Amino acid sequence: MSAWPKRRSLALRSHLILLVIVAMLPVLAFSAFVLLRFSQSEFAVAENQLSERVHLISAAVDRELENTKAAMKLLATSPSLQDSDLVTFHQQATEAARVLDVDGGIVLFDATGQQLVTTRRPFGDPLPRRPNLELLDRVFETGQPQISDLYVGVPTNRRLLAIDVPVFRDGEVVYDLSTAITPDRLSTLLAEQQLPPDWLASISDRKGTIVARSISPERFIGEPVNPSLLAKMGQAVDGSFPHVSREGIPVYTAFARSPISGWTVAIGVPESAIDTPLYRSLLMLIAGGTVLVLAGIGLALLLGRRIARPIGSLSAAALALGRGRTPGDPTPGVREVDAVGWALRKADERLRQRADERDRAEEALRASHERTVEILESISDAFYALDADWRFTYVNRRAEQVWGRPRESLIGKVLWEEFPQSLGSKSERALRRAAKERSAVDIETVSAVLDQWIQLNIYPSSSGLSVYFRDITERKRAERELARHRDHLERLVEERTRQLTTEVAERQQAEEALRQSQKMEAVGKLTGGIAHDFNNLLTVIAGNLDLLRGKLGEQPRLLRLVSMASLAADRAEKLTQQLLAFSRRQRLRPRAIDLNQVVTGMEDLFRRTAGERIEVRTILSPDLWPAMADQNQLENAVLNLVINARDAMPDGGRITIETANLLLDAENASQHPDLAPGRYAQIAVCDTGLGMPPDMVLRAFEPFFTTKDVGKGTGLGLSMVYGFVRQSNGHVTIQSAEGEGTTVRIYLPFAGTSASEAPESRAPQGESRSGSExxxxxxxxxxxxxxxxxxxxxxxxxxxxxxxxxxxxxxxxxxxxxxxxxxxxxxxxxxxxxxxxxxxxxxxxxxxxxxxxxxxxxxxxxxxxxxxxxxxxxxxxxxxxxxxxxxxxxx
The missing domain is CATH 3.40.50.2300 (Response regulator)
Known part of the structure; x- marks a missing residue:
């Protein structure tokens, strides 16, 4: 083989290697870029998911509290509470507690914290006071529903969360209606959210105390939250941050604050659940790149061809994910690219799961809204809701009926444009004040729209205002009528009070007279009994003296002694007769007599008895009615009065003897308990003497009571007069004051016939005669x-x-x-x-x-x-x- 081919082969291999390296660098860079973007996207997705889940749970908590609070507010408008009919309200509250399934029952408190009604005990049982008045005081001060932090109930020793709403009457808070739920209810709510097993969800109150937890609730409920979470909760906004859970596990935490209760809902996800896949993908990328570089040139073309397809598949998956479609399965190729493709697929699944959860939350929110609407449609009050721009957002059926307008013509319209007559009215000022101060306003006014009295209850909400109103025209009319009757009744009471004052004074006077009469009656019975015994004794004494006188013969000294004893017996007999006269047990011979004739016949005797220094004059009524009385006893009585008048004027003066007719009706006779209504003849003896103080006047008729010196009177003169007059069915009175003289008036009953002569009493006939019978x-x-x-x-x-x-x-x-x-x-x-x-x-x-x-x-x-x-x-x-x-x- 020549050198050129070798050099070409080496160059080719070098080029291939260089090509592989050059080709791998963009792939590695792209994979690193995709992994970085994925990690950022995954973290953002996890953070958004945490934020959405924590807000969903916060909304579920608010919905749970809002439903309970709305039911309690509806119960607070019960007519039985407005009428203070607590027996009926106890029945209503018991039924409401059963329907709401509240753990703490329903309790009604007054302003002092005293329980008035509780569904946990029968009505009428003794009830305790509320030990902690902080929540109750806020209800009465603000007039707004209040939700408590976690506390331990005194009777049950259970951890509870109280929900209190005010009860209004005439625009004033008169009661606090309270219920309570247990933390178990909120823990159950967390369990219903179907969080992953390693996710931690918790609810804490305003003080940072854990009230519900998805993991180990029995261990941590009532304990304070992690200090780092407590510090974040003190901030004004919601958010997420990493910290360490109470179990010591590093977590990413998102939290949200409930606008209704002020509680904080937090969800923590272990950091390993988010970081570990990213670290694993990064290590795989580094390892794969190293393997690819070391694989050499032989794999360069293959890797080049195999890389293009997975990247294209990854791009298509990312594009589909961005368009909201489900990405297809990634094309097998490079492992790292495959992992990114599968991560995109997993992210799509998580996004769709989150969308499903959001749909369920929205469905639950719609159901809650429908229940609220059902309640608002069934209440007897007219109700409408306004947003911040004064536009109608809701109008119930009762408001449609009252206004006579369909709700479709009002929804979305501005209140002042649809009802311009409300501008400048008291209703407008109340609405604007509630919106400005963000506090409840309750007023009673004449509606400018309906021209009738209405009661207006305005409550601010996060979206605007909620307004209840009802027609109270009949109640106002009844109140005016009641006020008129009350004024009339007050006048009658004042008049009757004056009458009663007079009657009480008269009754006291009559009672005093009755007591005096009863006293005299008791003394009369006593003296009568004494006189009876004296009569028996005198009968024995006088009889034996008479017998003794007949047996003494001619013994002057002894006869003189017997005569002296007989004389004493006669005087004692006279004394007993006076006692019998006072006790009204003497023998009378009443007949019709003319008082004028009695006075005229005794006028000389009166003057001789009075003496030269005292003037005696008579004032006789010309048409005097005949009186029924014993004339002899009457003469003795009048003579006794003249003698008493003489003795009361040692330096001289005037005695006036006056007769008159007197007709007593039932009212006047009631002032003298012992005197019946009818006609009476009156004889009065008046003097200008020393007079008597009131205490002596009260005792003047008592036997043996006298103002004279010792030895100058027996004290039986006036008592004899009193007994004779009372025995004659008459009446006798004394009016006297020190230095102003004394007047004694004798009232004798009308005889009905003209005066006649008294029948002669039969005198003993002859001497004592004997017999043998x-x-x-x-x-x-x-x-x-x-x-x-x-x-x-x-x-x-x-x-x-x-x-x-x-x-x-x-x-x-x-x-x-x-x-x-x-x-x-x-x-x-x-x-x-x-x-x-x-x-x-x-x-x-x-x-x-x-x-x-x-x-x-x-x-x-x-x-x-x-x-x-x-x-x-x-x-x-x-x-x-x-x-x-x-x-x-x-x-």
Whole structure:
């Protein structure tokens, strides 16, 4: 072989080698360029994918919170809350909690944090206060829904996230409606995103506390995030950066902040998942280039031919990828070029997977939007939404009905152009203020468009304003009517208060009078009982003195002693009669009398009694009505009043005796509890004396109470007057003041007939007479009974005795020969004297009866018996007893 061919062959080989090298350099350079661009593209794709995924998760979190918050806001407009009907609202909230499937239930708080309603407990159970008031205070201060950071619930000791919305009434926040979700709900949300197993997703609250995590949530929930991530979260924008996870794995991290909750959503991808394929491709490129250079010239042409086809395929794949089409399988050739082709194919698959995920997110967003629209279409309030240019973006069905315009004619139109009458109105100012201050505004105003009262609730959103309004014309009309009725009621209450004040004063006066009357009644019962016992004692004393006088004969000294004792007994009898008069138990003989005649007939006596230094004058009514009373007792009463008036004027003065008619209606009679309405004749005794203080006036009628010096009065004068008048069904009053004199008025009931003369009382007839009849003496007082039995026995009567009516009745039944029953009226046991006499006369009609008593009221019982009944008043003397018994037997 010649040298030239060898040289040509070497040159050819050299040229081939040079050609291969020259040919390989562009290929290697192009491959390096493609790999660099691919690595940049792959990193950008991964970064975009991370950013899109983190924003999708953030949107899912917002959607979850927004759905819950929208449902809570809708529940906050419940009419039962506006009417404070918490029982009905508890039922609504329980149903809402079941539908929403909220973990923490639904709770209603007042401004102090006190739970009013909770779906976790039956209505009416005692409820605690909220321990942390920070979130509640923000709701009441801003009037905006609030979402809390992660906290531990006190009752359940569970980690929770609270969602609170305000409840408005008349434009003011009155309640805080709260619910809570657990971090598990957000962790489930992360799991639903179907992230690659080695990708790490987390959600952290505003304080940087982890509230949800896709990997090991039970380990890291409640822990703080990585400091480098916390520092990036403090920046104003979203982004991505490399850092080390809590497990110590280097990752590329992208994060986004939720505009609704302020929480941060972060996704971390291990650096090895992105860097390793790129490093491997670079090493393969270097190794392949070295192999290609060392392969020599023999492979130069083959490699040249084989390189062209893969590069063309790679270019076509890149072009198809750039046009959005799926690149075909790469043409086999150079391994590095094939790897780039397959990487492009993988990138296409990832892009398409990301597009599918975006489509699913958009579908979920559309579903959420449809649910929101369904809610807005079903509410009773009219609703519309505006963008930042005041254009309608949404109008619900209720707003169409209220405005009378289809929503198609409003969507996209400017509010002020479609409703120019709103310009300058209170509604416009409220809308502009809400848009400017980015805060909720609630007002009540007269709509310039509808010419009716509306309640307007305006809430700013990220895209503009959300506006609710409702017709409150009827409510305003009812409020005005209620205010009118309230004013009228207040006037009525004021008037009634004045009436009640007057009535209370009158009632107090009447109660005081009633207490005084009850006091006098109690004292009267006491004095009556004392007088009854005194009568029994005086009967024994006086009777035995009379018997003793008859047995002394001519013994002047002893007779004088007996006379003195009898005189004392007479005085004691008079005293008991005064006590009986006060207790209204004296015996009266009422008849129709003319008070003018009584005063005229006693006028001289009044003047003699008053003395020369006191003027006595009378003022008599010409047409005075006749009064029903005992004239003798009335004369004694008036004389007692004149004597008291005289004693009250030691230096002289004037006594006026006046008569008048008095007609009392029910209202005036109510001021005197013991006085019935009707006609009365009045006699008054007035003096100009010293008078009495109020405390003495209240006690003036009490027995033995006197303002006179010791030894100058018994204190029974006014009490006798009081008892006589009350027993006569009348009334007596005293008006007095120190230094202004005293006036005593006596009211006596109208007689109904003209005055007549009093019947003469029957005087004892003849001397004491004896007899031989059989008598039964019934007396519970042993001494009185012994006296009566002794006197009657001395007169020749056959006398039987018994201590009680119960003991006497069998004797009467067994002894039909008893001619007369002499019995006390008031006795212990089941039978009184009247009952005993009545039963005895039913069996023995011819039986004569004599009743003895010291009580006038008991004499009324006489009417229950036949006329053959005599009355012997205690205390009695032996002569009175003998005369009464003989009179009864002789009838």
């Amino acid at each position: 059989t008598l039964l003496v019934v007396e519970d007082d042993a001494d009185v009974r012994a006296l009566a039995v002794s006197v009657l026995g001395d007169l020749g009567y056959k006398v039987l005795e018994a201590a009680t009516g119960d003991a006497a009745l069998p004797l009467l039944m067994a002894r039909p020969d008893i001619d007369l029953l002499f019995t006390d009226v008031v006795m212990p046991g089941s039978l009184s004297g009247v009952d005993l006499a009545q039963q005895a006369r039913e069996r023995h009609p011819a039986l004569r009866v004599v009743l003895t008593t010291g009580y006038a009221s008991s004499l009324v019982e006489r009417e229950r018996l036949a006329e053959a009944v005599e009355i012997l008043r205690k205390p009695y003397r032996p002569a009175d007893l003998a005369e009464t018994i003989r009179t009864a037997l002789d009838r």
